[in-house]
Amino acid sequence: MSLTFKQAQQNIYLDSMTNVDFDPQVKYNIILSPHLYWVKKLSLPLKNAKEVKKVAHTLFEESLPEDVSYSYEVYKKDEDFFVFAYDDAQILALIEEKGIAFANIAAVYFAQSELDVLEGVYRVNDTEALQVKEGVVVLLPSAWFDELKILDIEGIKLSKHRLKLQHFSNFIEKNSLNKIMIALALIVVLLLVELFIYKHQVTLLAQEKENIFSKYHLKPTMMQNRAILEHYTRKNGQQQKLREALISLLQSYLKNSQKIESIEYSNSLLKVSISNVNAQDKNRIVALLHKKKIDFTTKMQGSNLLVEVKL
Amino acid sequence: MNRVNPLHIVALLLVLILFLLFQISSVKKELTNTADSLHQSKAIALKTVAYKELYNKEKVKKALERILRQPSLKNAEIIVQRSKDRLTIKAKSLSFGTLNSLMSKIFNGAYTISRLSIKRIDAEHASLQMEIKW
Numbered sequence: 001m002s003l004t005f006k007q008a009q010q011n012i013y014l015d016s017m018t019n020v021d022f023d024p025q026v027k028y029n030i031i032l033s034p035h036l037y038w039v040k041k042l043s044l045p046l047k048n049a050k051e052v053k054k055v056a057h058t059l060f061e062e063s064l065p066e067d068v069s070y071s072y073e074v075y076k077k078d079e080d081f082f083v084f085a086y087d088d089a090q091i092l093a094l095i096e097e098k099g100i101a102f103a104n105i106a107a108v109y110f111a112q113s114e115l116d117v118l119e120g121v122y123r124v125n126d127t128e129a130l131q132v133k134e135g136v137v138v139l140l141p142s143a144w145f146d147e148l149k150i151l152d153i154e155g156i157k158l159s160k161h162r163l164k165l166q167h168f169s170n171f172i173e174k175n176s177l178n179k180i181m182i183a184l185a186l187i188v189v190l191l192l193v194e195l196f197i198y199k200h201q202v203t204l205l206a207q208e209k210e211n212i213f214s215k216y217h218l219k220p221t222m223m224q225n226r227a228i229l230e231h232y233t234r235k236n237g238q239q240q241k242l243r244e245a246l247i248s249l250l251q252s253y254l255k256n257s258q259k260i261e262s263i264e265y266s267n268s269l270l271k272v273s274i275s276n277v278n279a280q281d282k283n284r285i286v287a288l289l290h291k292k293k294i295d296f297t298t299k300m301q302g303s304n305l306l307v308e309v310k311l
Numbered sequence: 312m313n314r315v316n317p318l319h320i321v322a323l324l325l326v327l328i329l330f331l332l333f334q335i336s337s338v339k340k341e342l343t344n345t346a347d348s349l350h351q352s353k354a355i356a357l358k359t360v361a362y363k364e365l366y367n368k369e370k371v372k373k374a375l376e377r378i379l380r381q382p383s384l385k386n387a388e389i390i391v392q393r394s395k396d397r398l399t400i401k402a403k404s405l406s407f408g409t410l411n412s413l414m415s416k417i418f419n420g421a422y423t424i425s426r427l428s429i430k431r432i433d434a435e436h437a438s439l440q441m442e443i444k445w
Binding site: 192199263 | 316317318320321324325327328331332334335338339341342345346348349351352353355356357358359360362363365366418421422423424425426427428429430431
């Protein structure tokens with residue numbers, strides 16, 4: 001068993017005098033009064049509605065006001081084309097004025113496409129009546145007729161000739177929208193180019209990195225390479241410090257009676273023993289080593305001064 | 312006839328722009344990381360190569376042999392012990408001149424001194440024990 005929910009639908013004939021008791025649970029099929037569109041029934045040497053639509057604006061060139069942006073719709077019936085021009089903004093404004101939420105609109109139709117099968121004259125409001133003349137649905141003053149039929153709007157079987165209202169036309173013109181679309185498309189192209197350039201640069205850099213690895217015979221991972229460099233740096237640093245510390249000690253001015261008795265270096269510890277050193281001489285040697293920024297400790301072994309440098 | 316709402320196209324283009332901006336931002340980060348990694352690799356490679364060249368086993372061996380063959384050490388009683396990874400120089404008594412000459416050359420070269428012992432014997436001589444690794 002399948003569960004489907006179908007919202008109730010209602011047909012309404014829309015003109016300025018229509019009263020709508022809006023129900024949010026209902027979807028509305030709106031049939032536009034002929035007041036809300038221009039229609040031409042034409043026999044043209046063109047194959048289909050699509051081709052006619054391309055030239056539709058030229059068919060209304062002299063009959064429509066120039067300051068309004070119109071949309072066009074075409075459908076073919078028998079051998080004739082029905083060409084429509086309508087103002088989206090005007091229709092949308094009227095729908096809004098009647099209190100119908102746009103979300104509750106099921107579809108919008110022209111009276112022409114839905115009521116062209118009517119026979120006789122039908123009352124649509126207090127002052128107007130509908131009649132089909134030579135296949136075209138027209139509005140006439142109801143006062144012209146003695147007897148008017150009542151239009152059963154709910155009983156109408158709707159056609160496939162729906163029109164799509166362009167909401168954007170309320171606040172933006174088609175031309176402007178086209179310009180915006182072109183501008184956005186250009187931005188997209190520029191961004192794509194930028195993205196391509198960046199990706200290409202990433203590829204080039206990755207390739208260069210690979211070349212460096214193979215040229216200098218580096219290990220596969222940076223961690224291994226860092227460890228190797230660290231080993232060499234530590235080794236080199238220690239040897240530099242050993243040399244600097246020894247040179248500093250050997251260059252310290254000793255008195256004639258003072259001699260370097262021994263120099264020992266192993267396990268990163270340098271020991272230098274200087275003979276015949278008194279407290280005053282010790283201070284002088286210590287001050288000199290401090291000046292050379294060497295990290296050391298001293299201790300006296302009898303008259304010998306033992307200087308220890310941890311490398 | 313179905314007509315594509317231009318607003319949908321605009322919305323699609325805007326989404327596409329946002330997506331591309333996000334992609335560009337990611338690729339920019341990737342580019343920065345790759346460039347950093349490249350610079351680091353280059354620096355590490357150059358330093359490592361320089362150190363390898365400096366502490367090259369064969370070069371160190373040859374240079375040490377050259378030092379030990381110099382005329383000033385010919386008359387000195389120096390014992391040289393060679394093993395796979397090190398060289399040990401021992402001398403019970405060296406004149407300060409000879410010792411000075413030897414140590415100057417060792418200190419000025421890139422030799423890894425792992426052990427050193429110099430002890431003064433008298434006013435003009437000292438004993439030497441030195442181990443150099445490679």
